[in-house]
Amino acid sequence: QKEVEQNSGPLSVPEGAIASLNCTYSDRVSQSFFWYRQYSGKSPELIMSIYSNGDKEDGRFTAQLNKASQYVSLLIRDSQPSDSATYLCAVNMGLTGGGNKLTFGTGTQLKVEL
């Protein structure tokens, strides 16, 4: 069983729609959760972090965390073609006492169509 699972997609949404990306994780003690955006041929870019249950909003992005069900999601409102990318879910599986060890999902490819 993978520790962090994402649907690989591609997830296709029309421009202006809400894109919903989901991620489940296996380690109940995980405390920190992150969403990265990665354009083709580029490096991952941190777009959202969430640490407690509930919703966290930042512009068009909303991260949702449910620790009891062990899932974290990312909503992108008013999707734009520039949002077309692969979205990586990352979970902190344990603190190292000065850093954190992230486990990444394999990513969901999002395509926003005109």
Added chain:
Amino acid sequence: NAGVTQTPKFQVLKTGQSMTLQCAQDMNHNSMYWYRQDPGMGLRLIYYSASEGTTDKGEVPNGYNVSRLNKREFSLRLESAAPSQTSVYFCASSELVWGGSYEQYFGPGTRLTVT
């Protein structure tokens, strides 16, 4: 403020050759990391350094060595390259944020091909 920088951007090696990938950050972060990214496998941690003077193995350390040269620099060495090490390599560094967690920031990557 350049963030995390990596050199080289591209490299082609023959099997058995050695090389060192360089990484530097100017954000005064304590922790640094090396990942590899392969299609269908996601990002996997090779080695990390929680602070200057310490290094630890990650998920896939075999065939690699690291050096934390100082607070800014963290290098990854392939002593005898193998085709299985063909990958994209990312360096990252992290800062402590409110709540006790660390947010990682990535460099642009090195695309390595071993023939």
